[in-house]
Amino acid sequence: MGLLTEDIAFHSNIPVPLDITVAVIYSVFGICSLFGNSTLLYISYKKKHLLKPAEYFIINLAVSDLGLTLSLYPMAITSSFYHRWLYGKTVCSIYAFCGMLFGICSLTTLTLLSVVCCVKVCYPLYGNRFNSVHGCLLIACAWVYALLFACSPLAHWGEYGPEPYGTACCIDWRLSNEHTTARSYTVALFIFCYILPCCVILASYTGILVTVQASRKTMEQHSSRQTHMSSIQIIIVKLSVAVCIGFFAAWSPYAVVSMWAAFGHVENIPPLAFAMPAMFAKSSTIYNPIIYLTLRPNFRRIMCRDIGTLCHACLRGCLCQRCSTKCSSKQKIRVRLRTVHRQTNRFPSANSSAQPPPVAFKDHDCEKCKDAFECFSHYPQMCGVTNLATSGDLSKDQHTPVSQIQKLEAEALHAKAKRTSETDNFHINLEMVPGQAKVAWP
Numbered sequence: 001m002g003l004l005t006e007d008i009a010f011h012s013n014i015p016v017p018l019d020i021t022v023a024v025i026y027s028v029f030g031i032c033s034l035f036g037n038s039t040l041l042y043i044s045y046k047k048k049h050l051l052k053p054a055e056y057f058i059i060n061l062a063v064s065d066l067g068l069t070l071s072l073y074p075m076a077i078t079s080s081f082y083h084r085w086l087y088g089k090t091v092c093s094i095y096a097f098c099g100m101l102f103g104i105c106s107l108t109t110l111t112l113l114s115v116v117c118c119v120k121v122c123y124p125l126y127g128n129r130f131n132s133v134h135g136c137l138l139i140a141c142a143w144v145y146a147l148l149f150a151c152s153p154l155a156h157w158g159e160y161g162p163e164p165y166g167t168a169c170c171i172d173w174r175l176s177n178e179h180t181t182a183r184s185y186t187v188a189l190f191i192f193c194y195i196l197p198c199c200v201i202l203a204s205y206t207g208i209l210v211t212v213q214a215s216r217k218t219m220e221q222h223s224s225r226q227t228h229m230s231s232i233q234i235i236i237v238k239l240s241v242a243v244c245i246g247f248f249a250a251w252s253p254y255a256v257v258s259m260w261a262a263f264g265h266v267e268n269i270p271p272l273a274f275a276m277p278a279m280f281a282k283s284s285t286i287y288n289p290i291i292y293l294t295l296r297p298n299f300r301r302i303m304c305r306d307i308g309t310l311c312h313a314c315l316r317g318c319l320c321q322r323c324s325t326k327c328s329s330k331q332k333i334r335v336r337l338r339t340v341h342r343q344t345n346r347f348p349s350a351n352s353s354a355q356p357p358p359v360a361f362k363d364h365d366c367e368k369c370k371d372a373f374e375c376f377s378h379y380p381q382m383c384g385v386t387n388l389a390t391s392g393d394l395s396k397d398q399h400t401p402v403s404q405i406q407k408l409e410a411e412a413l414h415a416k417a418k419r420t421s422e423t424d425n426f427h428i429n430l431e432m433v434p435g436q437a438k439v440a441w442p
Contacts, residue, residue: 010085023080030073036289105146114204158185173261246287253277
């Protein structure tokens with residue numbers, strides 16, 4: 001009977017099309033979160049020597065959001081596709097623990113970041129004393145704070161269990177509706193992990209905006225400084241509004257539903273009313289990378305530069321791979337052409353107009369073909385094939401003794417058959433090169 005009850009609890013209570021829709025949305029969120037937070041960590045690593053102590057909170061925010069993405073999204077996506085929770089009761093508790101730990105850590109980090117920014121802007125005398133040691137201590141406090149609330153259900157102050165919609169796990173909302181101890185844990189979460197962070201974030205960013213506005217009015221008489229202060233003010237306003245909107249949009253629905261489940265009739269709450277707030281809460285992992293990558297000029301500048309460099313390197317690598325293949329084929333052509341050149345110099349003839357024009361070759365390394373477009377647009381110079389004028393050689397032959405010329409002509413007639421075959425091969429290979437060069441064009 002226990003197995004039957006557990007199986008029913010882990011079966012989805014929303015229609016199959018909605019489950020598939022949730023799975024698709026989670027997949028999009030997961031990809032965006034993975035890319036955004038990884039990019040944020042990469043940019044922070046690139047400018048690690050220039051990081052300010054306040055930016056440590058942005059790194060910690062990316063780490064906690066990335067942990068939330070990797071620990072929750074794969075199981076939530078697969079369970080939604082299969083229309084039931086697939087991983088059993090033990091993994092359900094681990095899933096809920098990870099969601100609580102990383103989620104509260106992200107909330108606390110956002111709150112501490114707003115406080116630090118407020119102190120640095122509104123009270124610069126104290127804010128300038130803020131260093132990396134203080135930042136690391138506050139980040140450690142954020143993790144301890146999150147760990148305290150995440151471990152409480154494991155110590156039976158509250159309980160972890162399946163969500164009412166069946167394909168994910170979190171706090172056991174039915175138990176919080178029935179038992180006072182579990183309800184007190186839900187109330188503590190609502191106060192210390194939602195109400196308190198909301199008040200601190202609103203107060204901090206309001207103080208920042210008031211201070212910046214007062215500074216702008218002070219600088220109005222200086223036209224050169226006014227433009228600079230206006231740009232700073234625009235950035236701060238955008239960051240403040242975006243962080244507040246992202247925070248409220250992600251966590252407000254879940255907070256409302258948790259109070260509804262704790263003090264209302266949980267049987268009357270539709271399962272979809274739990275599924276939608278959970279979706280909004282998981283979307284918090286994509287808000288913060290978007291906010292800090294698009295609104296902070298230094299992060300945006302490094303991201304645009306490095307992504308452009310990466311795309312150029314990938315394109316260049318593909319083109320160079322094709323170029324190396326073409327250069328190897330042209331190196332074979334060069335060997336045959338050198339054979340013709342040596343035989344032509346060995347048997348000069350006075351009747352040079354009847355022969356193909358002499359060809360000289362530079363000892364040009366094909367490794368210089370770094371770009372396929374440049375290599376073939378300047379062919380034949382890029383791979384060492386150049387035509388020389390024959391007027392200088394003819395002027396030298398005019399001073400050659402007559403007997404020597406006749407002797408050389410006799411020898412040239414004797415080797416004519418061999419030269420003809422090599423010359424034909426020479427013409428065929430040169431005609432093949434432009435056709436092969438077209439392959440390198442994408």
